[in-house]
Amino acid sequence: MTTIHSVNKVIVLQSGYSREDAENPNAMRANCTCTLIRCRDGTNVIVDTMTSWDGEHLKSLLAKEGLEVNDIHIVVCTHGHSDHIGCNYLFQAAGLHLVGACASYRDLYMDHFGSGNPDEELKLDKNGEVVVQRTPGHTLSCVSVIVDNTETERKIGITGDLFERVEDVEDQNIWLDAGSEDEKQQRVQRSRIAELCDYIVPGHGPIFAVDDRIRDKLKEDMKKE
Template sequence: MTAWDGDKLITALVDHGINCEDINYVISTHGHSDHIGCNYLFPKATHIVGFCISQKDRYFHHDFKSGKEYRINDKITIIPTPGHTLQDVTVIINSGKGTIAITGDLFEREDDLSNCNIWKSAGSDSEELQVMNRLKILQLADYIIPGHGAMFKTDKYK
């Protein structure tokens, strides 16, 4: 969300019985302003923004560039999926309902599977990598939460 969406985000968290102090990790799939604007609301959290990991003024090295995954716990893993930007990551969640991929703008919305102009017009630092990683996520996930649309099932795209 953008820096102007803070109140909306706080309200949504409260509606679920959560406050900003409860958040341990903030994961932004990439560093564009419409995806990192409310990160300031979570000063206690570890922040993962694309390939960068930090907490307050400490930065941590992780080799996303070589394809290495970052595991938060046995259900949540961050994997590198460059394309939209060269430092994109996807959050993989293994839930009781299947594997969910939070992809950011690797997928703009479900419609971009039938119309590639949608994701291409949003910008792509590497269309070749983006196509490769989109296919990878489609095979890996049961559900995708794209950067600008509703969650969708992947079964009809496999």
């Protein structure tokens, strides 16, 4: 089903979470934030597909938006961890699966981020308003999707685990404990994305608005390094 809209719609299908397991303090319970982008040119993008056990659940979330799995044109996983890629197999009609900066279709692997230029962007829609950017840190291959011209007329960043949830701005142990392959780069990217975006959809929490207090804090965190 292809629908033309006047703006790009960002729909958080499910807000993610991460917390200590009630029974085992050495284990975590976590699932990712799963987001649908309905681009105004009719392209449907899903960002982060939860665990492999969430297939039926994800289908029902899409059905609430009037969509089936074959209506998704592009799959983006912000990085390759199992709670962000689990249901990629559902989207067999998609022309592109992007896992971090690695792009594929069936057994064909494409070199979209092969320029070596860290600022290289991949446009997902015909209008160039929905783009993928590299945001290394949590993993070195991490990407974020930046959506311009949204219903709120604001820019929305879907960042995966660059941000765990809004609380990690004040308490950086939250994102550090979630694992960071490069803390320094992650601080730089967190500040950059906060400067760029009005809202952030984090990897394991609900969407939040970015204000100057948040931007100032992230800028300070970056300078400490």
